[in-house]
Amino acid sequence: MDVQERPTLWVAKIGGAIMDMPDALQRFLKTFSALNGPRVLVHGGGKQATDLAERMGISVKMVKGRRITDREMLDVVTMVYGGLVNKTIVARLNGLGTPAVGLTGADNQLILAHRRPPTPIDFGFVGDIDRVNHTFLYHLLEQKITPVIAPLTVTAEGQLLNTNADTIATEVAIALTQSFTVHLVLCLDRPGVLQNAADPDSAIPVLSFADYQQLKYQGHIHSGMIPKLDNAFRALNLGVREVRVCHFNQFAAVTEGQPAGTQLKR
């Protein structure tokens, strides 16, 4: 017996790279703004955070491609993610006629997290997600307000934490499957998952979990792409209808149902 199809909802994630490309950003936001129906935007800002830290004379500590968030760096990411990047996007979207509200995980405890245990590596003020406030998101979407989410979370006691933007996009997408048919689009500055990182023409059109495991084993997929794809397959396994990894310039094509970037398959 068929149940009624839930309405379609797009969750798009953009990284920090696009924030330094005003024309590309405006094109992306126009496409995002022109979508029909409910949508959520999650953004990063790591590049801008690094730039600000350097300008402030704060040294950026990284372990295995992940930022160590000490107290000073937490202030930096709170300013850059929650302030500069988030509010710039929000102001633009509203200017394009899309009512949008900028949120962090702290707002109405949208994303509750706990601080990651300090062993084996102490990442500092970094949060692992416990719960997404689906009701709050749903109320906003019902009022036709588009949530724009910065990669910050919060503990129940009120401590802000830094959390990876791909992880936020994944958990938000999964939470929204309660009410929507969710399509998750992870936008990069590359045209999808590449067979050969040096060749932008080597994007894999369809990537199954088995293929992913093999390419990872062979070393073709490595570093930052691994947590991204682990997240993405988790979304697919937990009810997200479609997960696409693509260049931010391909977002329009993806939302029009065209083949573009890499489509993940269970």
Place this chain on the structure above:
Amino acid sequence: MDVQERPTLWVAKIGGAIMDMPDALQRFLKTFSALNGPRVLVHGGGKQATDLAERMGISVKMVKGRRITDREMLDVVTMVYGGLVNKTIVARLNGLGTPAVGLTGADNQLILAHRRPPTPIDFGFVGDIDRVNHTFLYHLLEQKITPVIAPLTVTAEGQLLNTNADTIATEVAIALTQSFTVHLVLCLDRPGVLQNAADPDSAIPVLSFADYQQLKYQGHIHSGMIPKLDNAFRALNLGVREVRVCHFNQFAAVTEGQPAGTQLKR
């Protein structure tokens, strides 16, 4: 014939000074959190913005006690007001059990403004308020969510602008008189409007508009206090029930109906 009394709503404004006093801030937020019924918090952050600008090597330009907001300074205040100060307060309030959402004027076009004309002084990206989105605030308050508002506004086209926090508090208070009996409390690091700026015991318990004009004429009230009081009397004239100027430590006493700080009278 009596109309039914509208529910009481508190609008409190705190400046940047308290943000550098963790204990005082926590005490204030506990009092604010313990209030019954709907409330709105507006905050500044000028001191923190100046600190960040200095650390970034950006020179702060002031004319007549007002900041000139060039493009770099706009980024600084967007980071500090919209990010660091706003999200720190929001995280804390939620931690104290008060569901709170941090907003700028850009979020769902909460506060639409236009850029101040460049003559006689070009203040840069500074906004004069056109309209407060009362409906959006009302919906949040109805859901028992406390808005925490940063002093940023936006043009209809999506340009962020810097706007004085006292002005924001005043215009928000006035807009909310449509639905509430509004009490506006402007919290300072001084116990109200002082007869003699050098003497903290000289707070004026009740200040009428006529007295204000005279004290201003005599030079007892001057500089930054003048735009603050002009705003405050405007609120009183446009339907705000009570306006109090007090030390942030006096906020509890004010909300308990005790005489504290300076009460304005038409």
